[in-house]
Amino acid sequence: MKAIGIDLGTTNSLVAVVQDGVPTTLADEAGRVLLPSVVAYRDGVAVDVGHEALAAAAANPHDTVMSVKRFMGRTKAEVDAEALATHEVKQDGAVLRILAGGACPTPVEVSAEILRVLRARAVRALGGGVTKAVITVPAYFDDTQRNATRQAGMLAGLDVLRLVNEPTAAALAYGLEKQKEGRFAVYDLGGGTFDISILHLVDGVFEVLATAGDTRLGGDDIDRVVAEAMLGEAGVDVEAADGALRRRAVAAATAVKIALTDAETATYALELADGGVFTRAVDRAELARLMAPVLRRTAGPCKRAMADAGLKPADLDGVVLVGGSTRAPAVQAYVAELFGRPPLGDIDPDRVVALGAAVQADLLSVDSELRLIEGGDVLLLDVIPLSLGLETMGGVVEKVIHRNSQIPASRAQQFTTFQDGQTGMDIHVLQGERELVEDCRSLARFRLTGIPPRPAGAARVAVTFQVDADGILHVKAREEETGVEQSVRVEPSHGLSDAQVEQMLQASLDHAEEDVMARLLRTAQVEAERVLMPLERALSDDADLLSPEETAIIREAMDDLRVATKGTDHRAIQDLTEMLDRVSAGFAQRRMERALAAGLRDVRVDDLESELADAPVGGGAHD
Amino acid sequence: MNCWECGAPVAAMFCEGCEAIQPPDPRLDHFARLGVEHRFEQDPDALAAAHRTLQRKVHPDRFASAGDRPRRFSMAQATALNDAIRVLRDPLRRAEYMLHLRGRDVGAEGEGRVQLSPAFLMEIIELREAVDELNGPDAHTERGRMAREVAARFEGMLAELGRRLDAGDDDLDAMAQLAAQLRYLRRVIDELQVDDGPGDWT
Structure with missing residues (x-):
């Protein structure tokens, strides 16, 4: 049974698998490898994922969820302002929900929709039995964000073998393909996150030396600053611009950015709220100037990671670029300046992360192909991205396992009681680099009880942190005199618990058939409406083109279809829609001819054509 | 020690008889665990190489589909190796560790301070x-x-x-x-x- 690798990206997602010893990305039926990480909701259910959802996003901003990765494992207070500007969210107890198209899915559920599509793609390519997966996450994702990603996998019916850091996955794919050894910096500027990792590849071991990053910095930010600059020039108050206009402005910025990857100049074109169109030529130099502040924010993490790895730029054997945003010449120029060397450009930055995920998935499978290949049997030695610590007196965090420690890792710390006769001790587990509790992320709290009453400082408690190879933290507190102990497997202290996810998963399995039926029915009803409405108008406009008998036949077919749409049988609706389409085809043809023959400008030929185009060709509904 | 699997006496990470992975030997210090000489002067590349070579053998990824016990032991072995390299890689920590082995704790609180x-x-x-x-x-x-x-x-x-x-x-x-x-x-x-x-x- 094949294990797959999934790159669950902010902007695009991919799935890859090792086939015949070679990691390969899988394409959809139209041959497209990238799946836009976009989910469209209508009437409370997810109706489209990917290209279709993206195409409809500008027109239906309130029905579409984009860049859901920015919401993963976050509370409303933690989500960045840009993401909030385009989505309406509500904090439902511990759970954040995104409001879209009558639904209020959690980010985990939205991500699961994307993962389901990728899984289905793999099932089609590999012929069933796909349940195991490695999913990539930004290296700088904290525990809560990682847990949310894992839960999305579970919800999509995947057994998540491992979460692998994106830059590490990229290095894995890159190193394996090039069979190169040495020290590499992987500069990963994705849609919504930035990661820098320093790796040492030698003797078939990929050792992560250090990693740093910013989970709120990415190509989306570049698009946003360009969009805001252009809106400003167009005379639009950026703060007051509504969601739809913002989205169009950002989409136009994305288009210009992509165009400038190859061209020296491109045109920024934006349809304004009043229907007018704002256009403006943008050249590479100007784009570089606009994105410079965003790029400068990547310097800090790069320096930190290099310092943690104990390296200077001259010690590196290469800088590898990952993430679609690194295609921009300005990004490449900036990286070259920062590291004092041109980055290596011979890999596809869009695919490399998914390929690396597939490599790790294969290596973790029972029937690994790569293990049997010369040079393919590699081992990944990873680190924890953020320090783990405990709250001590005065709200200060004492770090127990430092960031960039290799995992698995285990460390114990001694604490003593601070009051005479103290019999309990609160253990508060935190993640982050800051000194104060309020600046770090709270991961868990528990209380060790049963400490024998002693003078202050006399009772000793050893708190042991253990991080396993999956990066999951277990904490144990033990009083040394009596041996009384308490332990927890750390779950995020907000968001969904695994039990809740299990419940949702069970519910989704229980209701799977109903859900599919409901979706098919709704789609069929919409299709029927799309045929009925224009036909009704045509019948009143061009009644003279039909004999009374012909009119009666069409009318009857229309009535039958209308009755069927009130019911719940999507098949009947599909069949009757097709029937109506067939009996009215001659009528449509005649109307077209009349319009053309008359040459009348006001008989909107375009409309007629689009009516024809709208009529379903086959069964109509599809899933 | 005896192998948990076949009962044969073992003195290494793996049983010579049945090749089963063993729990880490608590008697080994960090130098012995990595198989390097017991001294301050160390070649950093050689230290890293020793750590890598051993991790290739015991890392939990190599035991992803093994039974519960081998998986646990692999985790413990890998953790011990990471702890050893963490201490020995940094020259000051290495020096402090050598003092610790000789009964002196530089970081001790209270009396031994x-x-x-x-x-x-x-x-x-x-x-x-x-x-x-x-x-x-x-x-x-x-x-x-x-x-x-x-x-x-x-x-x-x-x-x-x-x-x-x-x-x-x-x-x-x-x-x-x-x-x-x-x-x-x-x-x-x-x-x-x-x-x-x-x-x-x-």
Whole structure:
């Protein structure tokens, strides 16, 4: 049974698998490898994922969820302002929900929709039995964000073998393909996150030396600053611009950015709220100037990671670029300046992360192909991205396992009681680099009880942190005199618990058939409406083109279809829609001819054509 | 020790008889665990290579589809190896660990605490004052210069400590004093190093 690798990206997602010893990305039926990480909701259910959802996003901003990765494992207070500007969210107890198209899915559920599509793609390519997966996450994702990603996998019916850091996955794919050894910096500027990792590849071991990053910095930010600059020039108050206009402005910025990857100049074109169109030529130099502040924010993490790895730029054997945003010449120029060397450009930055995920998935499978290949049997030695610590007196965090420690890792710390006769001790587990509790992320709290009453400082408690190879933290507190102990497997202290996810998963399995039926029915009803409405108008406009008998036949077919749409049988609706389409085809043809023959400008030929185009060709509904 | 799987006596990570992975041997110190010589002077590349070679054998990824027990032991072995390399990779930690093996804990609280010499403390206080007084346009360069000076001093003292450890010096008090001063100097260096934007990698 094949294990797959999934790159669950902010902007695009991919799935890859090792086939015949070679990691390969899988394409959809139209041959497209990238799946836009976009989910469209209508009437409370997810109706489209990917290209279709993206195409409809500008027109239906309130029905579409984009860049859901920015919401993963976050509370409303933690989500960045840009993401909030385009989505309406509500904090439902511990759970954040995104409001879209009558639904209020959690980010985990939205991500699961994307993962389901990728899984289905793999099932089609590999012929069933796909349940195991490695999913990539930004290296700088904290525990809560990682847990949310894992839960999305579970919800999509995947057994998540491992979460692998994106830059590490990229290095894995890159190193394996090039069979190169040495020290590499992987500069990963994705849609919504930035990661820098320093790796040492030698003797078939990929050792992560250090990693740093910013989970709120990415190509989306570049698009946003360009969009805001252009809106400003167009005379639009950026703060007051509504969601739809913002989205169009950002989409136009994305288009210009992509165009400038190859061209020296491109045109920024934006349809304004009043229907007018704002256009403006943008050249590479100007784009570089606009994105410079965003790029400068990547310097800090790069320096930190290099310092943690104990390296200077001259010690590196290469800088590898990952993430679609690194295609921009300005990004490449900036990286070259920062590291004092041109980055290596011979890999596809869009695919490399998914390929690396597939490599790790294969290596973790029972029937690994790569293990049997010369040079393919590699081992990944990873680190924890953020320090783990405990709250001590005065709200200060004492770090127990430092960031960039290799995992698995285990460390114990001694604490003593601070009051005479103290019999309990609160253990508060935190993640982050800051000194104060309020600046770090709270991961868990528990209380060790049963400490024998002693003078202050006399009772000793050893708190042991253990991080396993999956990066999951277990904490144990033990009083040394009596041996009384308490332990927890750390779950995020907000968001969904695994039990809740299990419940949702069970519910989704229980209701799977109903859900599919409901979706098919709704789609069929919409299709029927799309045929009925224009036909009704045509019948009143061009009644003279039909004999009374012909009119009666069409009318009857229309009535039958209308009755069927009130019911719940999507098949009947599909069949009757097709029937109506067939009996009215001659009528449509005649109307077209009349319009053309008359040459009348006001008989909107375009409309007629689009009516024809709208009529379903086959069964109509599809899933 | 005997193999948990086949009962044969074992003295390695894997049973010679049935090849089953064993739990980490608690009697091994970090040097023995990595199979390197018990001394301060170490080739960093050789240390890293020893760690890698052993991780290739015991890392949990190699046991992803093994039974519960081998998986647990693999985790424990890999954790012990990571702990060993963490301590030995850093020269100061390595020196402190060698003192620890000889019964001296530099970081101990309470009774075993190493008292820094008054002369050293005086010197640090003066250094701190000098840093606090830095201002004006040259403050940044000046800070960098001081950081380099302290770093050079650190390296010199560390080399001395290493030499004495490898020479079998018996004056544990003097060596613990050196180690404690080195700890202090490292903090000062960290404090002197400021985050000053892109391009500066020092």
